Amino acid sequence: MKIGSAGTLTSNDALVTVREGVGISVSIESIVDAFFHDQIDWAVKGELARLNVRNIHVTVQDKGALDFTIRARVRTAIERMEG
Amino acid sequence: MRTTLLFIPGNHPAMLQNADVFGADGIILDLEDAVAATEKDAARALVGEYLKSWKLDTPELLVRVNGLPSGWFEADLEAIACDRLSAIVYPKAGVEELYEVDRILSEVETRHHLNHPIGIIPIIESAQGVVETDDISYLPRLKGMLLGGEDLSADMEISRTREGAELAYPRARLSFACKAAGIDAIDTPFADVNDAEGLLADARTARSLGFTGKAVIHPNQITTIQQAFCPDPKEIFWARRVIAAAADAAKKHQGAFSLDGKMIDKPVIKRAEGILLRAGITDRATADEPK
Numbered sequence A: 001m002k003i004g005s006a007g008t009l010t011s012n013d014a015l016v017t018v019r020e021g022v023g024i025s026v027s028i029e030s031i032v033d034a035f036f037h038d039q040i041d042w043a044v045k046g047e048l049a050r051l052n053v054r055n056i057h058v059t060v061q062d063k064g065a066l067d068f069t070i071r072a073r074v075r076t077a078i079e080r081m082e083g
Numbered sequence B: 001m002r003t004t005l006l007f008i009p010g011n012h013p014a015m016l017q018n019a020d021v022f023g024a025d026g027i028i029l030d031l032e033d034a035v036a037a038t039e040k041d042a043a044r045a046l047v048g049e050y051l052k053s054w055k056l057d058t059p060e061l062l063v064r065v066n067g068l069p070s071g072w073f074e075a076d077l078e079a080i081a082c083d084r085l086s087a088i089v090y091p092k093a094g095v096e097e098l099y100e101v102d103r104i105l106s107e108v109e110t111r112h113h114l115n116h117p118i119g120i121i122p123i124i125e126s127a128q129g130v131v132e133t134d135d136i137s138y139l140p141r142l143k144g145m146l147l148g149g150e151d152l153s154a155d156m157e158i159s160r161t162r163e164g165a166e167l168a169y170p171r172a173r174l175s176f177a178c179k180a181a182g183i184d185a186i187d188t189p190f191a192d193v194n195d196a197e198g199l200l201a202d203a204r205t206a207r208s209l210g211f212t213g214k215a216v217i218h219p220n221q222i223t224t225i226q227q228a229f230c231p232d233p234k235e236i237f238w239a240r241r242v243i244a245a246a247a248d249a250a251k252k253h254q255g256a257f258s259l260d261g262k263m264i265d266k267p268v269i270k271r272a273e274g275i276l277l278r279a280g281i282t283d284r285a286t287a288d289e290p291k
Helices: A033-050 A067-082 B013-017 B037-053 B073-080 B095-111 B127-131 B149-156 B165-181 B196-208 B219-229 B233-251 B266-278
Strands: A003-006 A014-020 A024-030 A056-062 B004-009 B026-030 B060-064 B087-090 B119-124 B144-147 B184-187 B213-216 B257-259 B262-264
Touching: A003 A067, A003 B037, A014 A067, A024 A033, A033 A056, A033 A067, A056 A067, A067 B013, A067 B037, B004 B013, B004 B219, B013 B037, B026 B037, B037 B060, B037 B073, B073 B095, B087 B095, B095 B119, B119 B127, B127 B149, B127 B165, B144 B165, B149 B165, B165 B184, B184 B196, B196 B219, B213 B219, B233 B257, B233 B262, B233 B266, B262 B266
Parallel strands: A024 A056, B004 B026, B004 B213, B026 B060, B060 B087, B087 B119, B119 B144, B144 B184, B184 B213
Antiparallel strands: A003 A014, A014 A056, B257 B262
16 A cells, blocks of 8 residues: 655644545544644645545644645655655 | 845744744745755645745745756746745856756746746855856846855865855955846855854954845844844934935035035945935934934
């Protein structure tokens, strides 16, 4: 199974790991989950739509990243998975 | 005005999201030396998204890209091309390479439908670059030139010193070339971020040689550099008096005139105007003499 990851577990970053899947599923662990779960989910799915990715599982370990960081980490993780 | 240009590592989200709070005139998002080879892809994606999310007019946003020989240049440009990007900062610049950079930038601008051209600030950091500064300064897209003292010293196989005497020639060469071409002359960063006194002296030296600004490698250097480059109250007071006296002289149809026993003519008035401009003063009324 192909896997890709990008980012770190340092403050304001997120470690995003992707692997091939059926349909789209997103798992989020965040230090601000109670407040920003939906926004992180929205940023991830927005980037997947932009990249036209339809079958993938995404895990986000978030340390307070802003949207631009989430989007960038998702894209890099997918590019790395695709080699 | 580019008095302070602050380098921020391109793969550091925490520093990126706070980059605008330090009061620098411009931010150089670094994809080159600050980023490990294995993280170039992640950094360019992050900087690209950062630029596209940017909503403010200031500070100016620039990106230090990887140079053409690295093989990463075109991927860097594809990721960062957008109207928020003011200019690329191009490392180890030489004339021939910069023509090629200009050609590639034109292609990228067309492909991305940009509304304004992306500028270039080349880093002069090799002996070859120093001897080519005159030719480089008149290339298209140039907004300024930045002196890279560390790499230049390595290329010259000489040591860097706190006083910076080894940079006297390249500094002079670069500041004259920039002034002649009407672009910014940006001085090399001061490496010791804990030496405010050394930084102040270094920045004052650069200012005295005609530099218009200085690169910054730590936010705690910004205020000191601003202090060195901003005219002091005595200079401002003198400049205001010159401008006021020039206005009176013009009414009397005088060309040159005298102020405090010294001749004031066009070059002196121009220098006074430059001081007020650097101080950000638009109200030219004569101020009280500084204590």
